[in-house]
Every structure is written in structure tokens, then in C-alpha cells.
Amino acid sequence: xxxxxxxxxxxxxxxxxxxxxxxxxxxxxWDGIRNYQARNFLRDQVALxxxxxxxxxxxxxxxxxxxxxxxxxxxxxxxxxxxxxxxxDPKSTPENPRWVSVDIKLxxxxxxxxxxxxIKAQPRLENMILVKQSRLSTQPVTVDEWKLINDLL
DNA sequence: GCCAACGTTGGC
DNA sequence: GCCAACGTTGGC
Numbered sequence: 595x596x597x598x599x600x601x602x603x604x605x606x607x608x609x610x611x612x613x614x615x616x617x618x619x620x621x622x623x624w625d626g627i628r629n630y631q632a633r634n635f636l637r638d639q640v641a642l643x644x645x646x647x648x649x650x651x652x653x654x655x656x657x658x659x660x661x662x663x664x665x666x667x668x669x670x671x672x673x674x675x676x677x678x679x680x681x682x683d684p685k686s687t688p689e690n691p692r693w694v695s696v697d698i699k700l701x702x703x704x705x706x707x708x709x710x711x712x713i714k715a716q717p718r719l720e721n722m723i724l725v726k727q728s729r730l731s732t733q734p735v736t737v738d739e740w741k742l743i744n745d746l747l
Numbered sequence: 748g749c750c751a752a753c754g755t756t757g758g759c
Numbered sequence: 760g761c762c763a764a765c766g767t768t769g770g771c
Contacts, residue, residue, distance in 0.1 A: 603768095603769090605769095629754080629767095629768095630754090631754095651768085651769060651770085652768075652769055652770080656769080656770070656771095710770080727752090727753090728751090728752075728753090728768075728769060728770070729752070729753055729754080729767080729768050729769070730768095731768085
């Protein structure tokens with residue numbers, strides 16, 4: 595199957611590109627996704643070696659900060675079973691887990707932020723899900739969008 | 748902090 | 760299954 599491209603959002607003060615960069619082998623678990631549409635992408639479509647834009651949301655400078663690749667496909671998100679976690683879901687059980695995580699490895703830290711405003715200013719990016727639907731924390735990116743954004747650097 | 752857009756819950 | 764009320768996301 596052809597390689598696919600994604601955009602994953604994170605709040606950088608909770609888990610951002612700096613956390614990934616500091617992790618062993620720069621590999622981190624992408625957890626805490628609690629939206630069914632986003633979960634379905636993770637569970638059903640995100641494949642090994644797919645490439646991912648890391649996006650920082652809900653912060654001073656929102657935008658894309660780097661790239662990663664998928665090194666482990668969907669498995670039950672352990673935080674859903676942990677009552678201490680903000681992501682605890684009492685309705686989820688190990689026998690029938692509701693939420694999934696994937697592992698990604700940081701591949702590139704962009705030399706500068708590609709701001710959301712800059713993306714919105716590109717007519718050829720006007721159909722990006724990021725632009726059209728603000729509330730989706732994992733979302734597909736087309737090959738063309740992937741290339742265009744990399745060319746902005 | 749505000750607010751628009753969207754998702755979830757729960758009564759009926 | 761509908762829909763109102765409420766909660767959350769996320770940009771500004």
C-alpha cells in the first residue's frame with residue numbers, strides 16, 4: 595500500500611515536539627485521542643512508515659513544527675485504563691478497548707514554525723482539513739498538501 | 748477570556 | 760430517533 599500522510603495535533607505544553615525529541619530513540623506514544631473520527635483514522639488507516647506532520651495547537655504560536663513517521667500501528671491506549679490519568683475512560687475495558695495509540699519517531703524538526711496563518715494564506719491549501727474543520731486531532735493530508743507545505747520552508 | 752463549531756448526553 | 764442542553768476544542 596502506498597505511503598500515506600497525516601497531521602497530528604498536540605498541545606505542546608502537554609506533549610509536543612520537544613517531548614518527542616527528548617524521548618529514547620525519539621520515539622513517543624501518541625495517546626489521549628478521545629474523538630471517534632480521529633480514533634478511526636488511527637485504528638483503521640495509519641500504517642507503518644506513514645509520515646506525520648506534528649502540529650502544535652492551543653498555544654501562542656500554532657502551526658506545524660516538524661515531521662515524524664509511524665513506527666508502531668494502533669494498539670490499546672493504556673491511559674484509558676488508568677484512573678489517575680486525565681484520559682481515563684471508565685467505560686473502556688481491556689477486553690473491549692475503546693481508544694488506541696500509535697508510536698511515532700521524530701524525523702525532522704523544522705527550522706521554523708509553519709504557522710496556521712501561513713497555511714491559510716495559501717490558496718492551494720484551502721481544502722486542507724486543518725483549514726476547513728478546526729476540530730479534528732488526527733487527520734489525513736494529501737501528497738500534494740504534504741509537498742506544498744514542505745516547500746514553504 | 749470570548750465565542751463559533753462541533754461532539755456528547757439524556758429525556759422523551 | 761429527535762433534539763435541547765451542555766461540554767470541549769481551538770483560534771483569536
